[in-house]
Amino acid sequence: MRHIQIALTKGRLEKQVVPLLEKIGIDCTELKDKGRKLVFKSHNTNVSFILVKAVDVLTYVEHGVADIGIVGKDVLLENEKELYEMIDLGIGKCKFAVASIPTYDPSSYKKKTIATKYPNVASAYFRQKGEDVEIIKIEGSVEIAPLLGLADAIVDIVETGQTLKENGLIVFEDMHDISARLIANKASLKMKKEEMFAIIDLVEQVVKEGE
Numbered sequence: 001m002r003h004i005q006i007a008l009t010k011g012r013l014e015k016q017v018v019p020l021l022e023k024i025g026i027d028c029t030e031l032k033d034k035g036r037k038l039v040f041k042s043h044n045t046n047v048s049f050i051l052v053k054a055v056d057v058l059t060y061v062e063h064g065v066a067d068i069g070i071v072g073k074d075v076l077l078e079n080e081k082e083l084y085e086m087i088d089l090g091i092g093k094c095k096f097a098v099a100s101i102p103t104y105d106p107s108s109y110k111k112k113t114i115a116t117k118y119p120n121v122a123s124a125y126f127r128q129k130g131e132d133v134e135i136i137k138i139e140g141s142v143e144i145a146p147l148l149g150l151a152d153a154i155v156d157i158v159e160t161g162q163t164l165k166e167n168g169l170i171v172f173e174d175m176h177d178i179s180a181r182l183i184a185n186k187a188s189l190k191m192k193k194e195e196m197f198a199i200i201d202l203v204e205q206v207v208k209e210g211e
């Protein structure tokens, strides 16, 4: 049995993905009681895990250090990488939206400024609408930008809508549904075909059962 390394997105997704891994029979005790550790073994299989930031999941999988990765569609849309997107896991559900203060006019002809953590997603969206906008890259707390006049609107992730609500912003346009995806390294799919599909097929089955 060849070893399979899985890169997990640290944070929100990590917690939702553990039950899925357990359902396919992978022991996650180390992962559940992890402290500050970032590398974990599964005690009953040939699988181990690394916990990294979302964009780094793509990097580890693209370079083949990880064979499989679990990452949000938002991260895949923002960063083009050479890898395969295999399964929509149906967890980590949220969406990309254009949001702003209630006085924002999306149909205004004035050139708009858009603040976002996702400049590529935002540019592509407005380009496809035929709108030329200025994008300002922000690293977090994006909702503040229209309140303080840094931008006319934001492109950001909306899950419950609570952050928008508490900051007096509303959604003007829904852009793209987001959920977590299982991604795979291209070479691993060929070189470790049996071990890779042993996992991928089981995950697919569990996801289908949960639908």
Ligand SMILES: Nc1ncnc2c1ncn2[C@@H]1O[C@H](COP(=O)(O)OP(=O)(O)OP(=O)(O)O)[C@@H](O)[C@H]1O
Pocket (backbone or CB within 6 Å): 009, 010, 011, 012, 013, 054, 071, 072, 073, 074, 075, 092, 093, 094, 157, 158, 159, 160, 178, 179, 180
């Ligand atoms: N409310 C949400 N906000 C952000 N991401 C969410 C939300 N709900 C689900 N997700 C999904 O979870 C993934 C990981 O989110 P998380 O907040 O843990 O990381 P991040 O926003 O990339 O990290 P960081 O805050 O460490 O920069 C996102 O890429 C997205 O696919």
Ligand SMILES: O=P(O)(O)OC[C@H]1O[C@H](OP(=O)(O)OP(=O)(O)O)[C@H](O)[C@@H]1O
Pocket (backbone or CB within 6 Å): 139, 140, 141, 142, 143, 156, 157, 158, 159, 160, 161, 162, 163, 164
């Ligand atoms: O619709 P909601 O359920 O309120 O969730 C959406 C919020 O969560 C995310 O922020 P995060 O907590 O990751 O912080 P940051 O992006 O500001 O770092 C996202 O950027 C929104 O601000």
